[in-house]
Structures are given as C-alpha cells and as structure tokens.
Amino acid sequence: MKLQIASDLHHEIASDAPLCGNPLPLARGAEALVLAGDIHAGMGAVGLYRDYAAPVIYVHGDNEQTLATCAQLVAQLRKEAKGTSVHFLENGERIIDRVRFLGAYLRTARPFSLEKHDRSQIPQSRETRRFAIPRSWPRHS
Structure with a gap:
C-alpha cells in the first residue's frame, strides 16, 4: 500500500x-x-x-x-x-x-524547559521527534 x-x-x-x-x-x-x-x-x-x-x-x-x-x-x-x-x-x-x-x-509527562536544558537532554526517537511544553506548565528561568 x-x-x-x-x-x-x-x-x-x-x-x-x-x-x-x-x-x-x-x-x-x-x-x-x-x-x-x-x-x-x-x-x-x-x-x-x-x-x-x-x-x-x-x-x-x-x-x-x-x-x-x-x-x-x-x-x-x-x-x-x-x-x-x-x-x-x-x-x-x-x-x-x-x-x-x-x-x-x-506525550511526555515530564515538563522540559528548553531555556534551562540543552536540547540533547530531551529524549527523542524516530517515532517521537518533538515534545511540546504545554501552556499550563510553568516555565523555569
């Protein structure tokens, strides 16, 4: 197919x-x-x-x-x-x-702060290419 x-x-x-x-x-x-x-x-x-x-x-x-x-x-x-x-x-x-x-x-249950962490720390695979930070989760500075 x-x-x-x-x-x-x-x-x-x-x-x-x-x-x-x-x-x-x-x-x-x-x-x-x-x-x-x-x-x-x-x-x-x-x-x-x-x-x-x-x-x-x-x-x-x-x-x-x-x-x-x-x-x-x-x-x-x-x-x-x-x-x-x-x-x-x-x-x-x-x-x-x-x-x-x-x-x-x-979806990951773990909130990530892209400002605080290097992108390489975000687990990725061929099937999951990105993670979104929901608006309801607080951003860390």
Missing part, C-alpha cells in the same frame, strides 16, 4: 490560504493518507477531511486540544469521524486492504 504521510499542517492558522483552508491534495498513487497530529484545532481535521478521496488515518496531536480534557476530545473525535473518510485512532487499530494501522497520542 502506498501512503501519503503528513503532520503539523496547522490548518487553523491560515484557514484562508489556498493549502491551509483545503484538505491536502492526495499524492499521485497514494492509497491512503496518514495525518499524524497537529492538523487542525478541535474537530477541524475531521470536518476538513470527511469526504476525502482516500481513507484517512488520523491521530490527534496536542494542538487539537481545545476542549477541557483529552478524554473529551477523543470521545468527540470518535463521534465526528463515524461515517466519514476519517479513521480516527486513539489506542486503536484500523485494517485497510490487509494493512494494519495502529494509532495513539503519545
């Missing part, structure tokens, strides 16, 4: 710009689109990709969280995605044409 993979599109920032207010065009030959976090605030990604030309595998990121809790966001995204092209995954799986997709929102 040929996949098109995108993350950090932030459609909400410039929703009137040509590529920001519209779904990402499907790449030639792609059989599915994987959206890996920070696509659009709240329910925006599901609304934008609901009638997409290919199946959309969607895992939310930290920027989608406009609701009070992550649990509320997950419940609402699951509800909104039903019956659309979007397959929302949170601790779940979806099988499309014998290909198994696993999806989960992962």
Whole structure:
C-alpha cells in the first residue's frame, strides 16, 4: 500500500490560504493518507477531511486540544469521524486492504524547559521527534 504521510499542517492558522483552508491534495498513487497530529484545532481535521478521496488515518496531536480534557476530545473525535473518510485512532487499530494501522497520542509527562536544558537532554526517537511544553506548565528561568 502506498501512503501519503503528513503532520503539523496547522490548518487553523491560515484557514484562508489556498493549502491551509483545503484538505491536502492526495499524492499521485497514494492509497491512503496518514495525518499524524497537529492538523487542525478541535474537530477541524475531521470536518476538513470527511469526504476525502482516500481513507484517512488520523491521530490527534496536542494542538487539537481545545476542549477541557483529552478524554473529551477523543470521545468527540470518535463521534465526528463515524461515517466519514476519517479513521480516527486513539489506542486503536484500523485494517485497510490487509494493512494494519495502529494509532495513539503519545506525550511526555515530564515538563522540559528548553531555556534551562540543552536540547540533547530531551529524549527523542524516530517515532517521537518533538515534545511540546504545554501552556499550563510553568516555565523555569
């Protein structure tokens, strides 16, 4: 299966710009689109990709969280995605044409201060390329 993979599109920032207010065009030959976090605030990604030309595998990121809790966001995204092209995954799986997709929102529970620590001290791997410092956590000087 040929996949098109995108993350950090932030459609909400410039929703009137040509590529920001519209779904990402499907790449030639792609059989599915994987959206890996920070696509659009709240329910925006599901609304934008609901009638997409290919199946959309969607895992939310930290920027989608406009609701009070992550649990509320997950419940609402699951509800909104039903019956659309979007397959929302949170601790779940979806099988499309014998290909198994696993999806989960992962986030560090440890606050980092990039001003106080060298970036090399932040654990990273191929699967987790960045960590966000939530606005609710205090910054250390």
